[in-house]
Amino acid sequence: MQKTFKNEKILFAEPLFQCDGLAGFTRSELYENAIHRTLRINQLKKEHNWTQEDFDIAIRCLNYEVGFVIHLSMFIPAIERLATDDQKAKWLPLAESYRILGTYAQTELGHGTNLMALETTATFDPRTDEFVLRTPQLSSMKWWPGSLGKTATHAIVLAQLIIGNKNYGMNPFMVQLRSLEDHMPLPGIIVGDIGAKLGANSNDNGFLILNDVRIPRENMLARNSKVTKDGRYIQTSTNKANYATMVLVRLSIIRWAEDTIKNGSLIAIRYSAVRRQSSLQAGGPEMQVLDYQTQQYKIFPSLAASYALFFTYEAMMKEYEIAYAQIMRGNNQLLGQIHGQLSGLKAFASDLVTYELEMCRRSCGGHGYLKASVVGETLLHTLPLVTVEGDNTVMYLQCARYLLKQIAKALAGQDVDEPTSYLKKDILSYTCPVQKGEHCTNPNYLLKIYTQRAHSAIASVARQLQFDLESGKDQSSAFNNNLVSLVQAAKAHCQLCLMKNFVESVSALERTCSENLASVLRQLCLYFGLHGIVTASGEFLESEAIGLQQLEWIKAEELKSLAAIRPNAVALVDAFDLHDQTVMSALGRYDGNAYQHLFEAAKREPMNQTQVPPAYYKYLRDLIKGQPLAKL
Numbered sequence: 001m002q003k004t005f006k007n008e009k010i011l012f013a014e015p016l017f018q019c020d021g022l023a024g025f026t027r028s029e030l031y032e033n034a035i036h037r038t039l040r041i042n043q044l045k046k047e048h049n050w051t052q053e054d055f056d057i058a059i060r061c062l063n064y065e066v067g068f069v070i071h072l073s074m075f076i077p078a079i080e081r082l083a084t085d086d087q088k089a090k091w092l093p094l095a096e097s098y099r100i101l102g103t104y105a106q107t108e109l110g111h112g113t114n115l116m117a118l119e120t121t122a123t124f125d126p127r128t129d130e131f132v133l134r135t136p137q138l139s140s141m142k143w144w145p146g147s148l149g150k151t152a153t154h155a156i157v158l159a160q161l162i163i164g165n166k167n168y169g170m171n172p173f174m175v176q177l178r179s180l181e182d183h184m185p186l187p188g189i190i191v192g193d194i195g196a197k198l199g200a201n202s203n204d205n206g207f208l209i210l211n212d213v214r215i216p217r218e219n220m221l222a223r224n225s226k227v228t229k230d231g232r233y234i235q236t237s238t239n240k241a242n243y244a245t246m247v248l249v250r251l252s253i254i255r256w257a258e259d260t261i262k263n264g265s266l267i268a269i270r271y272s273a274v275r276r277q278s279s280l281q282a283g284g285p286e287m288q289v290l291d292y293q294t295q296q297y298k299i300f301p302s303l304a305a306s307y308a309l310f311f312t313y314e315a316m317m318k319e320y321e322i323a324y325a326q327i328m329r330g331n332n333q334l335l336g337q338i339h340g341q342l343s344g345l346k347a348f349a350s351d352l353v354t355y356e357l358e359m360c361r362r363s364c365g366g367h368g369y370l371k372a373s374v375v376g377e378t379l380l381h382t383l384p385l386v387t388v389e390g391d392n393t394v395m396y397l398q399c400a401r402y403l404l405k406q407i408a409k410a411l412a413g414q415d416v417d418e419p420t421s422y423l424k425k426d427i428l429s430y431t432c433p434v435q436k437g438e439h440c441t442n443p444n445y446l447l448k449i450y451t452q453r454a455h456s457a458i459a460s461v462a463r464q465l466q467f468d469l470e471s472g473k474d475q476s477s478a479f480n481n482n483l484v485s486l487v488q489a490a491k492a493h494c495q496l497c498l499m500k501n502f503v504e505s506v507s508a509l510e511r512t513c514s515e516n517l518a519s520v521l522r523q524l525c526l527y528f529g530l531h532g533i534v535t536a537s538g539e540f541l542e543s544e545a546i547g548l549q550q551l552e553w554i555k556a557e558e559l560k561s562l563a564a565i566r567p568n569a570v571a572l573v574d575a576f577d578l579h580d581q582t583v584m585s586a587l588g589r590y591d592g593n594a595y596q597h598l599f600e601a602a603k604r605e606p607m608n609q610t611q612v613p614p615a616y617y618k619y620l621r622d623l624i625k626g627q628p629l630a631k632l
């Protein structure tokens with residue numbers, strides 16, 4: 001699955017990268033440990049001539065538990081996408097050599113989703129050929145950017161550009177925050193950490209107040225628009241090109257989601273293989289819990305999702321590279337498609353994995369509630385994905401907006417983008433391909449069912465919107481009246497994309513891999529398709545993509561699939577080729593000795609470093625000896 005990291009032994013030979021879940025670390029220790037890790041990986045890269053891909057895989061091996069991730073995942077990519085060639089020549093060498101450490105400061109205390117309403121301003125001062133940056137009120141302060149609190153020396157600040165008394169919308173500005181001499185905040189800069197979070201506490205997400213901070217005109221990243229010395233605003237590309245960095249990160253979130261669900265399903269399946277509990281035969285031997293149908297029903301979806309997201313990421317990476325190669329040459333033809341696709345898939349992938357990770361955690365029983373199992377930690381670390389780079393609901397709506405435009409083109413007989421080509425079909429000519437039970441074992445038949453359900457959902461909400469508009473509702477009321485259906489249509493399209501990528505990828509692999517492997521992957525793909533229909537059966541029935549008889553056959557086939565996957569379940573997670581130090585779970589170790597590793601982890605617990613706790617001397621001793629307690 002993940003390209004085997006040939007340098008794994010080098011990485012995990014070092015104690016720095018062996019922290020078993022980093023249990024007991026304070027926030028400051030987590031923060032320091034993360035920075036230390038990033039810089040040590042950078043040294044290893046130089047010492048062993050690693051490629052940038054090796055460096056990136058090393059960070060993934062550590063579950064991104066490293067320092068200044070934003071510098072690498074957003075600050076540098078933003079310079080690459082938003083700066084002119086001259087600006088790149090100035091800023092990229094500094095950023096790539098860590099001479100400056102950056103963040104992407106867009107979200108404010110009062111606004112994260114609605115970029116048009118961001119309050120930070122950058123006012124052009126022609127007298128001094130500078131921009132004056134200001135966060136005018138409490139709600140304007142930048143709030144959330146990663147590494148902003150204590151690390152970043154620079155920020156790409158997204159601000160409303162003001163020239164004279166005209167607002168030219170959100171534009172990117174390079175702002176130095178801290179001295180490169182003593183790391184103190186510069187004049188006019190108030191910056192700090194926003195406080196402890198549910199997870200990812202090694203990251204110093206921060207706040208930033210800008211009090212009339214002056215920067216030179218050339219600090220406006222000007223690939224897509226610039227201001228001349230005499231104060232003229234010149235737009236050289238669509239202003240949405242300034243959103244480019246977010247599109248890239250939405251793509252990387254699909255990869256992040258894939259990585260986390262692989263960890264979760266590996267822990268749950270390996271533990272379920274070694275855990276024996278109860279028996280179905282009175283007096284019989286205790287069963288591996290992995291043999292209970294309900295346990296398989298709970299955790300095989302995460303296994304299938306791991307492979308589905310792997311194939312979808314690979315497909316979307318190719319789609320993204322084609323789109324951005326064109327966009328960087330000034331051809332924005334694919335901008336809407338890649339934005340619509342990645343908005344929806346980022347939301348769908350993060351929704352899917354946060355749900356399935358909790359199922360993986362629950363399937364580990366009590367031990368799933370221990371930090372040492374790491375599956376709970378993985379969930380906490382994954383939760384932000386439903387919010388970062390765009391709240392999922394808002395992202396689904398962006399995807400739905402794209403789908404509405406595509407179906408309008410299809411109905412007008414115009415060309416549509418490849419990902420929505422199914423909208424050109426005559427929705428009324430559909431006949432469910434599953435006409436008898438055994439037809440449920442054909443993933444291509446299931447794909448036709450997914451296609452009809454998505455087409456029907458998009459067509460239905462488009463019709464309802466049209467009806468609302470024709471009955472006199474204004475645009476925004478008609479939209480708000482149908483937001484739930486729009487989200488539903490976007491989810492249907494995204495689920496179709498995952499199924500399509502899974503079916504097509506397995507079909508391509510069949511031509512080169514062994515029949516044994518092909519049959520295992522076909523089985524997993526079939527299961528993914530069946531399970532997806534069962535869990536959204538209402539929508540599949542409503543769209544008439546299937547009838548009740550088909551649903552009955554599909555549910556029966558899904559349960560049969562569980563038994564078919566069971567013999568290969570452990571091998572399928574071993575195939576992720578994840579090092580124990582990557583998974584870091586006492587329950588998911590390759591050697592299967594869960595109880596021993598749990599006990600080792602308990603022994604490392606700081607509270608166990610002394611036999612008698614300090615609280616005994618303060619409170620318990622007198623209590624136990626019946627002595628009168630001093631006033632507390």
Ligand SMILES: CC(C)(COP(=O)(O)OP(=O)(O)OC[C@H]1O[C@@H](n2cnc3c(N)ncnc32)[C@H](O)[C@@H]1OP(=O)(O)O)[C@@H](O)C(=O)NCCC(=O)NCCSC(=O)/C=C/CC(=O)O
Pocket residue numbers: 070104106107112113114115116146240241243244246247249335336339387388389390391394398401
């Ligand atoms: C919700 C958004 C997209 C609304 O944007 P807005 O400017 O208000 O435009 P419209 O919805 O009216 O759309 C206009 C037009 O622009 C197209 N478009 C929108 N976004 C993009 C894009 N990214 N790329 C290309 N094109 C885009 C849209 O399709 C419309 O096209 P038409 O042809 O139909 O006119 C916007 O407000 C938004 O993106 N909000 C989410 C904010 C966000 O994602 N923040 C992330 C901050 S960084 C972060 O979270 C980092 C986390 C670090 C970590 O991961 O740990």
Ligand SMILES: Cc1cc2nc3c(=O)[nH]c(=O)nc-3n(C[C@H](O)[C@H](O)[C@H](O)COP(=O)(O)OP(=O)(O)OC[C@H]3O[C@@H](n4cnc5c(N)ncnc54)[C@H](O)[C@@H]3O)c2cc1C
Pocket residue numbers: 070104105106107110111112113114143144145146200205384387388389390391392393394397
């Ligand atoms: C861990 C973490 C790291 C982050 N890192 C960064 C960073 O490095 N840089 C940065 O700039 N930002 C960062 N962010 C901020 C993040 O991008 C925002 O939180 C995100 O864009 C959501 O915006 P919001 O928080 O304002 O939520 P809101 O938009 O206020 O959402 C609140 C609710 O309102 C709903 N809602 C909002 N608008 C609409 C609408 N139009 N239609 C329907 N419903 C709507 C949402 O669905 C949600 O349910 C980070 C956030 C987190 C959690």
